[in-house]
Amino acid sequence: MSSQDIELILSRQLSEYLAVPMALIDHDGKMVYYNEAAGFILGKHFDEDGEIDLRDWGGRFFNHEGFTESTDLHEIPFFKVLSVRHLVQGEYYMRNFEEINQKLMIVCVPLVGLSQRELGALIFINLVNRL
Amino acid sequence: MRLRFWGTRGSLPTFNSDTQVYGGNTSCLSVENEGELIILDAGSGIKPLADSELVKSIREFHILITHMHFDHIQGLGFFTPFFNSECRVNIYGPASNSEELFKILTKYLSPPLFPVRIRDFKADLQFHALPRRSLRTSHLSINASFVCHPGPTLGFRISDDTHSFCYIPDHEVALGVPAFPKSAEWTSGYELAAGCDVLIHDAQYDTEQYPAKTGWGHSTYDQAIKFAELCKVRQLYLFHHDPMHSDLKLEEMLARHKDEARNTTVSLAREGDCIDLPV
Structure with a gap:
């Protein structure tokens, strides 16, 4: 078994101590950890449900609060941050894994290690309101 | 493959009547394999290594530095092959966001901290920032990864075709x-x-010391043993002895914690000792 890079390990350890909703994405776009506060928003609990794959986000983000037109996968902030390689932030409409529609403020910070190693991203999620 | 401990002490060279058994020099190991010599860290232990017969017939050296804390580089200026124009020395160390490896080492190896400048060294010096995808000498492969310690810090795994050992002195x-x-x-x-x-x-600390030193970058005996068991390691050498710990204290801590290992043999790293692989 391989282990995560130290930057991700330390980020997870920090996030476990925070009440701020925070998640970690690896360089492939897999959400490899989300803390308890983020789990409440996502509608999943990491200890029970584990990692979230790229394909699991399909149909969960929407372009408008009508929740009718789903967002293209590559425009979802968790993945956009990996391609643009700079900070991505904005308001997003997400139907969580408990099928609750929500408006979220999401900030994604690319995690670039020493020697420009691309490790993934730190994700901060704020629940604006539930719709 | 033969490993030899030239320095096992952490933080500060510590020479007194209480450190005669396990040694007072700071981190340095040599790895001898089929005529090659790899040196792990350049604490004060590199001085007795440089004075030994081991280096006399070798002209190309590889020095792998885990990180730039002083106890891991303080012996560098006393490595005599630097002053031999027939020698080539490859120095490997952790990458930094701000400065090249050469520039970081120059801060120490230049006045006013050291009387001789790197540029006055006679040997052919090559500097290599790690980690990179793979590193090989003629007979050994070397993997380097960052580990948890203040500032960029590497651990190393060195392998031949059949055996491997891992060196994580500050973790x-x-x-x-x-x-x-x-x-x-x-x-x-x-x-x-x-x-x-x-x-x-x-394994710098005893369990009860750790709460006051959390975040300083070191492990306790029980943490090192749990890590070795998790990694299914055959033999663990506890290393980077605290300068405040006497030989008796080290042995007392080992006796107290040794039985926590179920599948791993646990020993204290002792200056001058050799490990031959396969063990």
């Missing part, structure tokens, strides 16, 4: 993990150490 493996260990995937250094024959690992 706070349980930082922020109250119920250590958690899963292997989320444990610093796991991939480096997994399944190796010999692990040489930080």
Whole structure:
């Protein structure tokens, strides 16, 4: 078994101590950890449900609060941050894994290690309101 | 492959009547294999290595530096092959965001901290920032990864065709993990150490010392043993002895914690000792 890079390990350890909703994405776009506060928003609990794959986000983000037109996968902030390689932030409409529609403020910070190693991203999620 | 401890002490060279058994020099190991010599860290232990017969017939050296804390580089200026124009010395160390490896080492190896400048060294010096995808000498492969310690810090795994050992001298493996260990995937250094024959690992503190020194970058005896067990290591050498710990204290701590290992043999790293692989 391989282990995560130290930057991700330390980020997870920090996030476990925070009440701020925070998640970690690896360089492939897999959400490899989300803390308890983020789990409440996502509608999943990491200890029970584990990692979230790229394909699991399909149909969960929407372009408008009508929740009718789903967002293209590559425009979802968790993945956009990996391609643009700079900070991505904005308001997003997400139907969580408990099928609750929500408006979220999401900030994604690319995690670039020493020697420009691309490790993934730190994700901060704020629940604006539930719709 | 033969490993030899030239310095096992952490933080500060410590020479007194209480450190005669396990030694007072700071981190340095040599790896001899089929005429090659790899040196791990350049603490004060590199001085007796440089004075030994071991280096006399060798003209190309590889010095792998885990990190730039002083106890791991303070002997560098006393490595005599630097002053031999027939020698080539490859120096490997952790990459930095701000400065090249050469410039970082120059801060120490230049006045006013040191009387001789790197540029006055006679040997052919080559500097290499790590980690990179793979590193090979003629007969050995070397993997380097960052591990948990203040500032960029590497651990190394060195392997021949059949055996491997891992060197993580400064490692706070349980930082922020109250119920250590958690899963292997989320444990610093796991991939480096997994399944190796010999692990040489930080064990600076006793359990009751740790709460006051959390975040200083080091592990306790019990944490090092749990890490070795998690990694399914055959033999663990406790390393980077605290300068405040006497020989008797080290032996007392080992006696208290040794039985916590179920599948791993646990020993104290002792200056001058050799380990031959396979063990």
